[in-house]
Amino acid sequence: MQLLNGTSIFPILMTLFHFVATSHVGSYKVYIKSSSQWRTVNYTDPDDSDIDQSMPGIEKSIPPLLSSPEECARPCKTGDPPKTCYYQWTFETYHTLGGACELCTPTTNTSLSSNCQCILADGADVSGIIVANRQFPGPAIQVCLGDMVIVDVKNIVPGNHLSIHWHGIYQKDWQHYDGVPFLTQCPISECSTFRYQWRAQNPGSHFWHAHSGLHKADGVDGPIIIREPPEFYPNRDLFNHDNFDNFIFIQDWLHNNALDHFPGTSINSIGQNPDNFLVNGRGQWLDPSNRKYTTTPLAIFNVKPGERYRFRMINGCTLLCPIELQIENHNMTIIAVDGVDVRPEIVNTITSFAAERVDFVLNTYELIGTYWIQVRGLSDNCTPRSVQQHAILRYEGSDLDEPSSPRPQFQSGLPRGKVFNPVNDVCDGTTANVICIKDLQNANPVNDLIFGSQPDMQIYLPFFFHNYERTDLFRPNTYQRFVDPINNLSVAAIVDGISNIFPPSPPISQLDDIPADILCPDPNNLPARCDGLTICHCAHFINIPLNSLVEIIVADIGPLGISHPFHLHGYSFHVMSTGLLSRVNITDTNKSTALQRDREEYPPISDNPPMKDTLAVPSGGYTIVRFIADNPGWWLYHCHFLQHLFNGMSVVFHIGQDSDLPPTPKNFPKCGNFEPSILRTNPVPRGEL
Numbered sequence: 216m217q218l219l220n221g222t223s224i225f226p227i228l229m230t231l232f233h234f235v236a237t238s239h240v241g242s243y244k245v246y247i248k249s250s251s252q253w254r255t256v257n258y259t260d261p262d263d264s265d266i267d268q269s270m271p272g273i274e275k276s277i278p279p280l281l282s283s284p285e286e287c288a289r290p291c292k293t294g295d296p297p298k299t300c301y302y303q304w305t306f307e308t309y310h311t312l313g314g315a316c317e318l319c320t321p322t323t324n325t326s327l328s329s330n331c332q333c334i335l336a337d338g339a340d341v342s343g344i345i346v347a348n349r350q351f352p353g354p355a356i357q358v359c360l361g362d363m364v365i366v367d368v369k370n371i372v373p374g375n376h377l378s379i380h381w382h383g384i385y386q387k388d389w390q391h392y393d394g395v396p397f398l399t400q401c402p403i404s405e406c407s408t409f410r411y412q413w414r415a416q417n418p419g420s421h422f423w424h425a426h427s428g429l430h431k432a433d434g435v436d437g438p439i440i441i442r443e444p445p446e447f448y449p450n451r452d453l454f455n456h457d458n459f460d461n462f463i464f465i466q467d468w469l470h471n472n473a474l475d476h477f478p479g480t481s482i483n484s485i486g487q488n489p490d491n492f493l494v495n496g497r498g499q500w501l502d503p504s505n506r507k508y509t510t511t512p513l514a515i516f517n518v519k520p521g522e523r524y525r526f527r528m529i530n531g532c533t534l535l536c537p538i539e540l541q542i543e544n545h546n547m548t549i550i551a552v553d554g555v556d557v558r559p560e561i562v563n564t565i566t567s568f569a570a571e572r573v574d575f576v577l578n579t580y581e582l583i584g585t586y587w588i589q590v591r592g593l594s595d596n597c598t599p600r601s602v603q604q605h606a607i608l609r610y611e612g613s614d615l616d617e618p619s620s621p622r623p624q625f626q627s628g629l630p631r632g633k634v635f636n637p638v639n640d641v642c643d644g645t646t647a648n649v650i651c652i653k654d655l656q657n658a659n660p661v662n663d664l665i666f667g668s669q670p671d672m673q674i675y676l677p678f679f680f681h682n683y684e685r686t687d688l689f690r691p692n693t694y695q696r697f698v699d700p701i702n703n704l705s706v707a708a709i710v711d712g713i714s715n716i717f718p719p720s721p722p723i724s725q726l727d728d729i730p731a732d733i734l735c736p737d738p739n740n741l742p743a744r745c746d747g748l749t750i751c752h753c754a755h756f757i758n759i760p761l762n763s764l765v766e767i768i769v770a771d772i773g774p775l776g777i778s779h780p781f782h783l784h785g786y787s788f789h790v791m792s793t794g795l796l797s798r799v800n801i802t803d804t805n806k807s808t809a810l811q812r813d814r815e816e817y818p819p820i821s822d823n824p825p826m827k828d829t830l831a832v833p834s835g836g837y838t839i840v841r842f843i844a845d846n847p848g849w850w851l852y853h854c855h856f857l858q859h860l861f862n863g864m865s866v867v868f869h870i871g872q873d874s875d876l877p878p879t880p881k882n883f884p885k886c887g888n889f890e891p892s893i894l895r896t897n898p899v900p901r902g903e904l
């Protein structure tokens with residue numbers, strides 16, 4: 216922990232000091248998933264033994280104010296006071312391998328912090344990655360429900376602004392810290408520090424990542440794990456270990472920079488596919504030129520025989536390939552998705568899309584040994600190139616470094632068995648041995664309001680890619696946004712007729728500074744700026760009254776291809792259905808009967824729908840989700856593939872009014888256009904005014 220800046224921390228110190236010194240019991244609110252209600256948690260003040268005397272800048276007489284990442288990663292107990300967990304992250308451009316690796320090899324597997332500045336990744340020599348504290352993946356946040364999380368983000372990435380999103384965290388009451396540039400904040404400019412602060416209100420396995428530019432693809436992400444006292448876990452009887460080391464953080468990895476892919480080369484397209492996957496930042500790479508693996512270490516998960524471990528799989532990928540995970544000779548019992556508990560389901564393969572999280576229990580009831588973990592890339596983007604990675608599960612007592620069985624190959628890999636979340640499958644009973652997200656049962660009771668026969672707001676979002684004509688895209692003096700995903704093809708992502716762009720100032724704090732002609736609240740009444748253009752690029756804000764029951768129908772109306780994982784900020788939604796448009800062709804005119812038609816066509820759907828914050832829309836299909844809009848704010852809803860988000864595949868839900876939001880924090884940074892009146896005489900020096 217480095218020295219705190221005394222001046223800037225002073226107001227926080229005083230507030231906390233006042234609070235603690237005048238009361239011997241405290242309380243905080245946490246948000247109950249499913250029922251959309253708050254729970255007040257009472258606690259008793261810490262006694263003096265809890266004071267961390269080692270924290271610089273903190274007076275002995277003041278109760279503990281800031282706790283280190285290590286102090287916050289602790290077992291959670293009912294009645295314990297919340298901690299204020301303090302993280303200090305410096306982001307910079309960096310490289311793999313290099314001089315630091317002559318000094319040390321990163322050994323930490325908890326990744327709360329590290330003293331070793333060496334990043335090995337898959338052994339490929341890569342420059343221009345962006346990392347926090349020279350750690351990869353980025354430092355983990357592991358806290359208890361109710362804790363405050365304070366992260367000072369210092370940006371020293373040359374020529375780049377930055378912002379960090381806390382994926383899965385509702386940010387209710389902390390809306391200004393959601394991290395979406397030009398929506399909930401101005402991005403953090405180079406040389407600046409921005410202090411994020413939010414309460415850990417909703418438990419589960421989440422993650423943080425850059426929401427600015429393409430930084431996430433260059434490495435800006437890391438785990439967030441929010442635990443509860445064990446008695447709150449509906450599946451607590453299924454596991455007896457929930458270790459700080461047992462997360463499986465999977466990233467896709469490029470051996471060049473993200474910008475090499477955007478807009479993308481158009482003569483010999485290098486495509487938008489990953490070169491590799493990494494598990495907890497580790498892996499090996501099969502060099503196609505010599506068919507040899509690099510010798511970097513694989514991720515190792517050490518377990519004791521005869522135990523039941525909770526694992527937390529976090530899909531931190533940015534590109535198009537879904538991934539599947541298997542563990543040799545072991546079943547996995549799914550107990551939570553996207554941080555929300557579900558009734559257990561035993562599977563052999565877990566499929567996930569960018570930003571999905573799956574918690575599962577692994578029983579170590581097999582023979583003492585060392586077993587393969589396989590991560591394979593799916594879809595036309597990864598399958599032909601056999602992009603895959605391995606990790607190792609090692610039982611205590613096994614003397615093998617590597618499993619004795621041959622390393623699973625891409626084609627003849629570990630058996631798939633029962634597959635969770637199969638790509639482009641709607642689980643209508645025609646495929647054996649699959650289980651879709653919509654088939655899961657929520658482990659907690661669901662708020663009855665969710666099943667209202669008529670939602671207050673029904674939002675139909677058909678999406679596709681527009682293929683530009685050359686003469687349209689390259690019309691002189693026009694600069695329409697595009698990407699070239701493959702040779703000779705330039706596209707713009709369109710959701711409900713609009714390719715979303717962000718305004719120069721964030722509406723949460725500077726609504727009045729937003730130029731009117733950027734906005735398009737009504738897709739049928741576009742700004743004059745868009746007259747004569749095939750595509751309107753504008754800020755697509757959809758107003759939703761606070762506390763309404765919202766139903767979103769997202770439909771992939773483009774040519775068949777991949778599934779797109781749509782993510783909603785500020786909420787989890789209930790998964791009502793997933794289907795194919797070829798069977799239930801939902802359009803704008805008959806959307807009001809969509810769910811009934813869907814229920815006629817597909818087998819009965821759960822009356823206990825699971826909750827997610829990220830859900831893939833099957834190719835040529837649709838998803839129907841519902842939520843109660845009880846969290847006011849400016850919330851992005853978007854495809855989580857980075858290049859699609861970057862290309863306009865998003866909308867903004869503006870929920871509630873300004874008066875429903877907390878005040879904009881004092882000195883909150885501002886940004887926007889600077890277009891003063893034009894001068895034709897020289898300004899006068901200040902002293903002469």
Ligand SMILES: *[C@@H]1O[C@H](CO)[C@@H](O)[C@H](O)[C@H]1NC(C)=O
Nearest residue numbers: 240241242254255256257258
């Ligand atoms: C917490 O404290 C408040 C006020 O003292 C009380 O009304 C409430 O019942 C307490 N809640 C619990 C769960 O103990």
Ligand SMILES: *[C@@H]1O[C@H](CO)[C@@H](O)[C@H](O)[C@H]1NC(C)=O
Nearest residue numbers: 322323324458460515516517
């Ligand atoms: C974490 O790493 C250390 C050193 O590499 C190892 O001794 C320990 O067993 C690991 N813990 C787990 C849970 O894998």
Ligand SMILES: *[C@@H]1O[C@H](CO)[C@@H](O)[C@H](O)[C@H]1NC(C)=O
Nearest residue numbers: 544545546561562578580581
């Ligand atoms: C794995 O699951 C299958 C059925 O789903 C069951 O027969 C088998 O006993 C399970 N194995 C373990 C190790 O739990």
Ligand SMILES: *[C@@H]1O[C@H](CO)[C@@H](O)[C@H](O)[C@H]1NC(C)=O
Nearest residue numbers: 482682683684685702703704
């Ligand atoms: C590129 O696509 C256009 C149609 O959009 C086609 O006329 C042209 O021949 C293509 N060029 C190449 C090099 O494939």
Ligand SMILES: *[C@@H]1O[C@H](CO)[C@@H](O)[C@H](O)[C@H]1NC(C)=O
Nearest residue numbers: 795796797798800801802835
């Ligand atoms: C759905 O209906 C619309 C309008 O009739 C039609 O254009 C579209 O092709 C149909 N889609 C499918 C998948 O049948």
Ligand SMILES: *[C@@H]1O[C@H](CO)[C@@H](O)[C@H](O)[C@H]1NC(C)=O
Nearest residue numbers: 798799800801802804805812
């Ligand atoms: C919805 O309307 C479209 C266009 O009129 C039609 O093609 C489609 O069959 C309708 N869908 C259903 C499920 O009736």
Ligand SMILES: [Cu+2]
Nearest residue numbers: 779854856859
């Ligand atoms: Cu997409």
